[in-house]
Amino acid sequence: MHFEREIEIKNSREKVWKFLWDVDRFITCVPGCREANTVEAGKSYTATMVEKVGPFRVEFPLQIEVVESQELSHIKARASGSDGKVGSRMKVELDVHLKDNGQATVLSLGLNVDILGKLATLGHSIIKRKADQAMEEFAQAIKNRLEGVS
Amino acid sequence: MAKVMSRRAEGQLIPISLTVNGALYEIEVEPNELLLDVIRDRLGLTGAKRSCDVQVCGACTLLLDGRPVSSCTLLAFEARDREVLTIEGLAAQNGKLHPLQEAFIEHGGFQCGFCTPGMILTAKTLLDENPNPTEEEIIQFMQGNICRCTGYKKIIESITAAAKKIKASSSRT
Amino acid sequence: MLKRFRLEEPESVKEASDLLGRHGESARIYAGGTELLLAMKEGLIHYERLVNIKKIRNLDQVKLDDGVIHIGALATHRQLACSDILQERLSAFVRMEQNVANIRVREVGTLGGNLSFAEPHADPGTLLLVLGSKLIAEKASSKREIPVEKFFVDAYETCLEEDEILTAVEAPLLPPRSSVAYLKFGYLERPSVGVALFLVLDGGGRSIADARVAVGCAGPRPKRVEEAEALLKGIGLKEASRAVEKAGEIAGHASEAISDLHGSKDYKEHIVQVLLKRAFHQALGQSQSGGKDQGGLRG
Numbered sequence: 001m002h003f004e005r006e007i008e009i010k011n012s013r014e015k016v017w018k019f020l021w022d023v024d025r026f027i028t029c030v031p032g033c034r035e036a037n038t039v040e041a042g043k044s045y046t047a048t049m050v051e052k053v054g055p056f057r058v059e060f061p062l063q064i065e066v067v068e069s070q071e072l073s074h075i076k077a078r079a080s081g082s083d084g085k086v087g088s089r090m091k092v093e094l095d096v097h098l099k100d101n102g103q104a105t106v107l108s109l110g111l112n113v114d115i116l117g118k119l120a121t122l123g124h125s126i127i128k129r130k131a132d133q134a135m136e137e138f139a140q141a142i143k144n145r146l147e148g149v150s
Numbered sequence: 151m152a153k154v155m156s157r158r159a160e161g162q163l164i165p166i167s168l169t170v171n172g173a174l175y176e177i178e179v180e181p182n183e184l185l186l187d188v189i190r191d192r193l194g195l196t197g198a199k200r201s202c203d204v205q206v207c208g209a210c211t212l213l214l215d216g217r218p219v220s221s222c223t224l225l226a227f228e229a230r231d232r233e234v235l236t237i238e239g240l241a242a243q244n245g246k247l248h249p250l251q252e253a254f255i256e257h258g259g260f261q262c263g264f265c266t267p268g269m270i271l272t273a274k275t276l277l278d279e280n281p282n283p284t285e286e287e288i289i290q291f292m293q294g295n296i297c298r299c300t301g302y303k304k305i306i307e308s309i310t311a312a313a314k315k316i317k318a319s320s321s322r323t
Numbered sequence: 324m325l326k327r328f329r330l331e332e333p334e335s336v337k338e339a340s341d342l343l344g345r346h347g348e349s350a351r352i353y354a355g356g357t358e359l360l361l362a363m364k365e366g367l368i369h370y371e372r373l374v375n376i377k378k379i380r381n382l383d384q385v386k387l388d389d390g391v392i393h394i395g396a397l398a399t400h401r402q403l404a405c406s407d408i409l410q411e412r413l414s415a416f417v418r419m420e421q422n423v424a425n426i427r428v429r430e431v432g433t434l435g436g437n438l439s440f441a442e443p444h445a446d447p448g449t450l451l452l453v454l455g456s457k458l459i460a461e462k463a464s465s466k467r468e469i470p471v472e473k474f475f476v477d478a479y480e481t482c483l484e485e486d487e488i489l490t491a492v493e494a495p496l497l498p499p500r501s502s503v504a505y506l507k508f509g510y511l512e513r514p515s516v517g518v519a520l521f522l523v524l525d526g527g528g529r530s531i532a533d534a535r536v537a538v539g540c541a542g543p544r545p546k547r548v549e550e551a552e553a554l555l556k557g558i559g560l561k562e563a564s565r566a567v568e569k570a571g572e573i574a575g576h577a578s579e580a581i582s583d584l585h586g587s588k589d590y591k592e593h594i595v596q597v598l599l600k601r602a603f604h605q606a607l608g609q610s611q612s613g614g615k616d617q618g619g620l621r622g
Contacts, residue, residue: 053480208425
């Protein structure tokens with residue numbers, strides 16, 4: 001599943017860039033993300049993604065690796081993890097670009113999410129819907145945090 | 151009585167009595183046991199098959215009080231005080247095959263045979279309810295039983311032939 | 324295989340509700356189990372306690388009482404498919420029930436279980452939405468009526484409270500000059516798109532006095548589409564049969580269809596439109612032939 005979003009944030013590139021690497025503050029914007037930890041700053045992290053749909057609950061402990069990063073402009077990362085209880089795996093590829101458009105910083109997100117295993121067949125449409133919602137929530141949250149609303 | 155404790159739910163044994171192919175069984179089942187497993191593994195009646203395991207294909211069909219159920223998704227205790235008919239119980243005591251069984255053999259209504267017990271039991275329900283079904287009615291009734299081998303034509307023919315057999319023998323008696 | 328759980332078998336609604344209240348999220352009502360056990364077998368959910376409500380008496384009756392059809396939540400799809408009262412008063416409901424899932428699921432699965440589990444790919448909810456029905460929910464010391472429009476909150480989520488049990492579904496008798504159609508489409512085991520239509524003709528039988536449209540299966544929950552209904556209400560039959568094209572388009576967009584294994588968003592929206600058109604003609608055919616249903620369930 002592929003998702004793309006452009007988020008305009010009324011703040012400087014430096015502030016946005018700094019925020020992206022501030023793990024504890026950043027994860028508060030990511031829906032379903034619990035307990036993020038820095039394994040090696042700038043290179044690898046862990047986090048747990050939790051999602052609930054009606055009575056169904058999934059928990060993916062993720063290993064996150066930063067593949068590429070260019071100061072103030074680009075981050076490429078990979079993440080993967082399995083939910084043993086449900087027999088499913090999740091793989092994420094993330095591409096983040098930062099640009100100045102004169103009035104604000106534009107955060108461009110490209111996300112490739114693959115869910116493998118039982119959940120993929122049984123929950124395909126629910127996952128897509130949830131992921132769309134999550135993107136929306138994330139965009140809203142990061143704007144709120146960086147535009148001084150919360 | 152052996153009690154098996156697990157961390158959360160302590161082993162609960164439910165004594166049930168059920169009639170299977172005319173014979174009374176008194177057994178104890180745990181709430182989470184599935185009827186298919188009790189029939190196959192504890193009673194040794196392996197005609198019913200675990201195939202899709204999601205109650206779609208019909209290979210696990212058993213008749214419960216004369217009605218078809220997916221035993222792969224039915225808790226065993228639900229059969230308490232009820233009558234179960236498996237394919238093994240269809241032929242008469244003296245070994246004479248049921249007209250459906252005869253017809254399926256005569257008309258090539260099966261190839262690998264995996265879906266066949268379910269097919270025959272479901273067809274029995276049809277003929278008990280509607281002794282003279284049209285082809286359309288047979289197709290409609292049998293919709294929930296899947297076969298990967300035959301392409302269904304011979305199955306429909308077998309059921310039609312069985313209906314004729316039953317009619318012929320009942321008009322003789 | 325199924326993980327171990329404890330079976331509770333209360334003999335009253337109060338007892339069942341108390342169990343739910345006491346054990347919260349770790350307990351769930353169990354009736355036919357046709358949805359619940361599937362999910363539990365897959366390991367997608369687990370409950371430590373299943374509360375079997377089938378020992379509670381009189382929850383499976385179909386009755387006609389003072390202009391209201393009362394359907395017990397424990398009635399199986401088969402019981403409903405064979406109900407004389409329903410055949411006489413709500414034959415579209417019978418036809419829908421005759422085609423739920425497959426013969427084995429119909430034997431064991433209950434209407435209440437189907438509605439409470441709120442699986443998106445299901446039939447009854449969509450049809451109930453156009454019948455003005457109410458769902459009766461009970462707990463230990465109280466009872467409430469939930470209009471069906473409020474019942475489905477999201478995929479697998481209803482507005483039932485933790486200790487509430489769905490005990491009945493009620494639908495008013497159909498008014499004169501009305502007809503109901505439910506059509507569905509699917510090629511996987513579960514329906515991919517469902518459309519329900521309720522029409523009332525005016526006294527002269529030449530224009531539409533009332534219309535209700537509902538779509539289901541394509542989105543996370545079934546819903547009424549008032550915008551589509553508005554296009555059909557108060558106009559002549561000829562005009563309506565032209566407007567139904569646009570109404571179908573609106574209903575398609577309103578369905579919240581998403582691209583998945585059942586088909587792309589565009590495809591499902593298109594099927595909604597096709598089914599609404601067919602439902603319209605089927606419903607009209609009914610009223611014009613004095614109530615005799617024509618055509619099949621599958622669109």
